[in-house]
Amino acid sequence: MKILLIEDELTLGESIFTFLKNEGYVCEWVKNFDSGNEKISVYEYDCALIDITLPGGSGFDIIKEVKRNNKQTGIIIISAKNSLDDKITGLDLGADDYLTKPFHLAELNSRIKSVLRRRNFEGSKEIAFRNIRLIPDNQEIFVNGNQVSLTKKEFSLLLFFVSNKNRVLTKESIAEHLWGDDADMIDSFDFIYSHIKNLRKKIIDENGNSFIQSIYGIGYKFLLK
């Protein structure tokens, strides 16, 4: 998987870049408008992460360039401009997703995977591990071949875990993934706890093996060795 990161903020770019490389992506990182525009029109990428405010131009123009060249590159806008207009403009131009800084790297990872899945770059629309099979499009899960019924939130939570396997996910990032802007509502951590409890129960029921581990006060980790 080839990913292009266009981000002018050095430290943030650095951490995204390292993160993506550790995730096993081939990642290229450029820091301004001109080189971003050049890279994206010359090479093929599976996904591009584009900041809107860039030295030398606007990220929107890069999206236009991608669409003008009929590239199949998936586009995720990453921007600190938490304005509705930017979001709408970006999505109207054909971006697949929009992430507002500050975001969780796990959330970014999950969004990238979702974009790649939607664009069918991973070959299959199915995720399989051990004896579990997930079909994200239909929101179906099979454990040992038997279908298990999960609520929408539980499924979304499981998918988030699967996209970020072997990684500590903070409660905040999980809450934001599940509830978005409403994540700061009351007791969202309690909800997460009860969802995870249910998830464990449902998967253990079928399998006898729980994958979700609590990490002291911080969050949870989906273990898959």
Add this chain to the structure above:
Amino acid sequence: MKLLTKTSIYYLIFSLILFLIGGIFFYMQLRTILDEEFTEDLYKKKEHVEKYVNDSAKIPVSSDFIGDKITVVKADQKSTEQLKDTVIFDPVEKEYLQYRQLIFQLQIDNDLYSITVSKPLFESEDLIDGIITWFVITSIIMLVLLFFLTRLLSKKMWTPFYNTLDHLQGFDLSNNKSVDLSPVSTLEFKMMNDEIMKMTDKVQRDYQSLKEFTENASHEIQTPLSIIRSKIEVMIQAENLMPDQLSSLKDIYESTHRLSKLNQSLLLLAKIENRQFPETNIIDLKELLEIKLNQYDEMIGYKNISVERNFNNSPALKMNSYLADILFSNILINAIKHSSSSGKLIVELNNNSVIITNSGTSTEIPSEKLFQRFQKGDLSGDSHGLGLSIVKQICMTYGLKIEYLYKDGNHIVSVNF
């Protein structure tokens, strides 16, 4: 009240008072003059009679013709001359009429005669009536003419002022257009227009730079925050962290998270204050509230709150859809948050109000401070105390009236429009 109406009313009041005072003065003056004239006339008559008696040595005959009367009677004893007003019956008019009499005595051939000269006063009354009537009619005509004339003049004089006012009313900070006033000839208005143009230009520039500042400041704050956050996310992946290290990381992480949320809320508040959400839509409140209640179904179920929907009406509001969403989200989340477990949430929708009632214990914040910034109901919670000030700000933007009341164990928040 309009300036023109006000000037007209003042003008009317003052000219009426002036005309009234002038009229009374005129009337009294007229009366005095006529009065003196009448008395003088009577004395003149007396002189005539005396001259007649002196010249002819005859007793004057009584005459009772139309108008002046002269009565001559023999007097028994001497008396002083006397001037008085009296009434005499008029056989033609069949009523008593006012007369002024001068009674004096004359010695003719050793006989004492008392002579009464009477002059009807009604003539003067008629005269005064006539004069006053015409005076009033002329006054009214003059008043009306002057009234319209001043109105016309005022209107013409104040036209540049109203033009300026029109421009100012159309002035909107958020659509970066400066006020362009046409030149006027009146010095004062010209000065006013110049000052207004200078002022609005400055306000516009300040507003622009403030807008840019809030956006940029937020941008600049968010980026380091997201760096801190992502670095911690990377750090906690390490397998060999000690529990106290993990605990510190957790605290840093949580504080960063809160700081980030606070920053976002402050930015939103600033943007609402700066009216940076100009697009409006027609919002169906029934639909919106239904969506929001469904969205919070999980929370409501978790706290075992029973929801009562009293949708008596289906009003629509013209406002920005994003702000409408935030407004009712914040009120509902607040209600759910401060609702007691197994409590009750009543959402009432009327033709011109939304009333959200939830059971719960009373807060320590006085209700008038509830909508101020950084007021928190519970000090321990994650809330940053900006939710309700955002609500208040949105309401102010759209001229909605928000009220809070604690009554019989219920928190009642109503939005009136």
